[in-house]
Amino acid sequence: MTERLMVDVAGWLAALLILGGYALLTAGKVNARSPAYQWMNVLGAIGFVINSGYFKAWPSAVLNVIWAGIGIVALIRIAASRKRNEAAF
Numbered sequence: 897m898t899e900r901l902m903v904d905v906a907g908w909l910a911a912l913l914i915l916g917g918y919a920l921l922t923a924g925k926v927n928a929r930s931p932a933y934q935w936m937n938v939l940g941a942i943g944f945v946i947n948s949g950y951f952k953a954w955p956s957a958v959l960n961v962i963w964a965g966i967g968i969v970a971l972i973r974i975a976a977s978r979k980r981n982e983a984a985f
Contacts, residue, residue, distance in 0.1 A: 903950040910943025931974055938967035 917936035926933040941964035948956035
């Protein structure tokens with residue numbers, strides 16, 4: 897697989913992950929505190945960083961670095977909340 901093709905695939909997978917996550921959220925199948933939803937956003941954002949960075953679309957790359965960071969913080973908070981809840985029982 898060529899480098900360009902891998903970057904294109906990363907971009908399309910990113911789009912599918914983020915749109916899929918949003919569709920699931922809107923349909924009520926997941927909620928914003930769902931690890932699955934947050935992972936879809938983090939992995940999608942990373943794919944967009946790869947794609948937009950390759951094509952030197954810096955505003956999009958920076959946006960998606962921040963988007964991934966927000967998702968990572970959410971995942972850390974979700975994990976911490978679950979540990980607190982487990983410790984309470």
